[in-house]
Amino acid sequence: MKVGFIGLGQMGAGMAANLAKAGHEVIVWNRSASKAEPLAKAGAKVAADIREACQAEAVFSMLADDEAVRSVVFDAGGVLEALPKGATHISSSTISVALADEFASAHAKAGQGFVSSPVFGRPEAAAAGKLFVVAAGAPKLVEAARPLLDAIGQRTFAMSEEPSIANLVKLSGNFLIACVIESLGEAMALVGKAGVDRAQYLELLTSTLFSAPVYKTYGGLIVEGKFQPAGFAAPLGQKDIRLALAAAEKLEVPLPIASLLRDRFLALMAAGGEGLDWSAVGALAARDAGLEPLPRAG
């Protein structure tokens, strides 16, 4: 398929490369052009502007936050204006439920398709084509997008005909990951203060009941206190908790752990942690237990 790709950050670069590798005709665009160079080497065409990247059957957007995606879609010369009728915008960014609803409505009015397909996985998984993809939208559109989604991930989950449900699921998933980070941070502060070797403790957890990738990945980062370079920066984690809380507020669902996480991220920011990985939230329990000061971005 002919497919555009907008946004070549840590995640998008790997995703676009995998689309090219799978034989799709990929045309990429990024605000700072230098990031497009490796993609050119990987066989993608580099677009001069968003309009050019939209001359395709489908165009992906993969950007940091609501503001960035909103601008790329709604600004003059943006996706909404440039995408041909009948083509589909595939939004993989972790955006708010409300913005996904706006996109769905705007694209429908413009005679364009819209599929929301946020992904689970860190940059390494994006590079390896091992993401998990959550897709929602009109079944016909999701099916049409499947060859593309299969190229970027190891498995695609079609969840709903309502696009924004995929975003809610993605936000809830990041909330659950943050719960793992916080709970591990608390448990390790507890056993660590009693003198237990934290690496050995993590080995026990992850070879028994907690044998899931999230425990291994985030537990390892907390044990090592290795929060740089940031695979997923703290302000992005903070944003996702904010968006989960916003969706929950609209649905009238109290989420006490999410509220706690909100405060944790604020404490991390107030302590100068905006350059750290979001797993640094897992270091706050140890700080509060008097064990060690919070790491600062270097």
Add this chain to the structure above:
Amino acid sequence: MKVGFIGLGQMGAGMAANLAKAGHEVIVWNRSASKAEPLAKAGAKVAADIREACQAEAVFSMLADDEAVRSVVFDAGGVLEALPKGATHISSSTISVALADEFASAHAKAGQGFVSSPVFGRPEAAAAGKLFVVAAGAPKLVEAARPLLDAIGQRTFAMSEEPSIANLVKLSGNFLIACVIESLGEAMALVGKAGVDRAQYLELLTSTLFSAPVYKTYGGLIVEGKFQPAGFAAPLGQKDIRLALAAAEKLEVPLPIASLLRDRFLALMAAGGEGLDWSAVGALAARDAGLEPLPRAG
């Protein structure tokens, strides 16, 4: 080895049976004698009293709470009095760090060994010999107990020379499981109120980043709202959070999610939930979201 076993509840019955199956000479005792009958059929000898069960190289205790174990150990005719010098008390109950410290000190004074070896796993795992065993105590004693521990579990983790560390690790583990229950409860209240099929959602979680047994087991119970019969009763879960908080208080470690869980268990009890499985805590977020009333014990 010749080994006594005190406490034939949902967990102990399976553990004692597996000791017998592994060829050890097992002599069992339980307060209500009827529970010993199946063990007799499985080849164990039934003791007339605790004293008789202690005529062995080692004696396990596996009881519901501090009070029960304290009485079995310290009462007249109890383990401390009856166990021969040089024999070892293996405590598998989930007890407080403070009580494990008391046992360690009392047995040492009496010339007896003490190994703390709490286990992870629900009754099914106990029956199948698939428990995970956390062991702590003098290395020589832990090594001597290993054939017994290997008979009841799929893997033994030797964590420390200080017995009560095993109890702290066990309590922290149950705290982490309760974190999973609460976080899943919140996430499912959120997506469920938006109309997502919760079973499909759980399938997505557990086939991706959350592929650990705890997510499958507890997620399944929450999705089905099936909190009876109780594999691990709510008051026991409440007790473990209480003991984790007590240990944390002594170590001066704030544990905000544990504090939340404490309140959740109280709300569950106040709503008449003492007969439910502890995973019913995962139904409170849905109750607070106005989705469904709390299940009551039938």
Add this chain to the structure above:
Amino acid sequence: MKVGFIGLGQMGAGMAANLAKAGHEVIVWNRSASKAEPLAKAGAKVAADIREACQAEAVFSMLADDEAVRSVVFDAGGVLEALPKGATHISSSTISVALADEFASAHAKAGQGFVSSPVFGRPEAAAAGKLFVVAAGAPKLVEAARPLLDAIGQRTFAMSEEPSIANLVKLSGNFLIACVIESLGEAMALVGKAGVDRAQYLELLTSTLFSAPVYKTYGGLIVEGKFQPAGFAAPLGQKDIRLALAAAEKLEVPLPIASLLRDRFLALMAAGGEGLDWSAVGALAARDAGLEPLPRAG
């Protein structure tokens, strides 16, 4: 002084009446005109539109939320367009810090003055001219507004040259009131479940260390379970906690009790409490303690 007044709800009606009573030349406007009638009887002139209400030295706005005030100020024919150069907009609504900043900047550009002067007090206090007024803005403007502010309140506190600081202070004050509601709710659930007479308990509190109006007012409402009619409706309280949290997020200040209150308001809404007074938040602790179901709006 000649003064316009926009917004004649439960609070604004009393404030405008007191301005008239103090001898000022008052011209009022309200979206639904019927609410202006009592003011006409009290000596105020009724404006045909916002533009007419702005033909004055100063114009008050007193509306329910950001959206309402934003529209009244920024819409075509609104305050920003209609207010003469050199006249001052006095904003008494409880709005966000961010919107107050927008107003300050827009009015400055238009050559108009801006004073932020939110008030503390319920409708009875507004009617009696007993409000407490928090004022912030250029000292010259605040001084010029003082005769007006003194007419609506028993005391005016000039806090800062930056108008939005008054809004932050107001939001923090409502947060503190909500803390009183929640803490009284918890304490009363505790002693109430033990059989203590809650009215006698409140009498003890308020005649000793807690002899402040907020304890008397809100404690009384909680004791009686009298949440209707709503003097200050739950959705407005929820909004204020939301705005306090938004301001705190921008300033990177974790506020754990505010996070708890956020969840409490959501639980209240989810239980059908949008028609109740915000003090109904103080009934949730009793609900969680199994004491009594939540009151529903009748």
Add this chain to the structure above:
Amino acid sequence: MKVGFIGLGQMGAGMAANLAKAGHEVIVWNRSASKAEPLAKAGAKVAADIREACQAEAVFSMLADDEAVRSVVFDAGGVLEALPKGATHISSSTISVALADEFASAHAKAGQGFVSSPVFGRPEAAAAGKLFVVAAGAPKLVEAARPLLDAIGQRTFAMSEEPSIANLVKLSGNFLIACVIESLGEAMALVGKAGVDRAQYLELLTSTLFSAPVYKTYGGLIVEGKFQPAGFAAPLGQKDIRLALAAAEKLEVPLPIASLLRDRFLALMAAGGEGLDWSAVGALAARDAGLEPLPRAG
């Protein structure tokens, strides 16, 4: 009346002196005898041991915690043994509900009376006879004790025939004070980080809706960051929250702010704050907001 007084700490010394000043025949005892000297000058007799202090119609106990009071009452030569039949033990210490129940039962068996009469007020109030006294017990006994209670406080509240209810009320009151400390700490971190003068802010609060002594006293300590010398030491505040939570657990009442306070006290202890006044809990919000490090005991 002839009255014994056991425990001459910061609170007890003032209370015993006021009993003497009111014309009662007071005989005092304190573990470290040196503290009895000022009382001797004030006209009290100094007892050689607890037994001697109990030769009276009533004996007060005013000690730091459950352990101290338990020992003074139950040890050989203690109050239970020494108090004549028909005489009354008046327990003014802030002890657990459970211990008050034990005392009530033990004294009843011994033919002695028991009145629980914890007090509100800091050492200055104890010295000035300005305490508030909460009394519970058999009405006849409370009435008989009234001249004594009136001598130590400005007002006595008879709450219940069940002595331990007075302790529950006292604990709930200290919980409410701690809520004030925490909520003021949060509000001041918020407005303080925005540049508001915190003293001026407190003046606004306490001259309007929050005109109660607790806001003035604790707000002032937080504004000044003056947590030494400790009028009421942090470990005592921590103990009271612990006892309130214990009573709430037995009654099955979730108390989310009390849970937060528990964690706050642990964080304060972990940061070396055991020598500070309990109002130092109000400095943790500012610490988490990155404003200032926690004060340490000097």
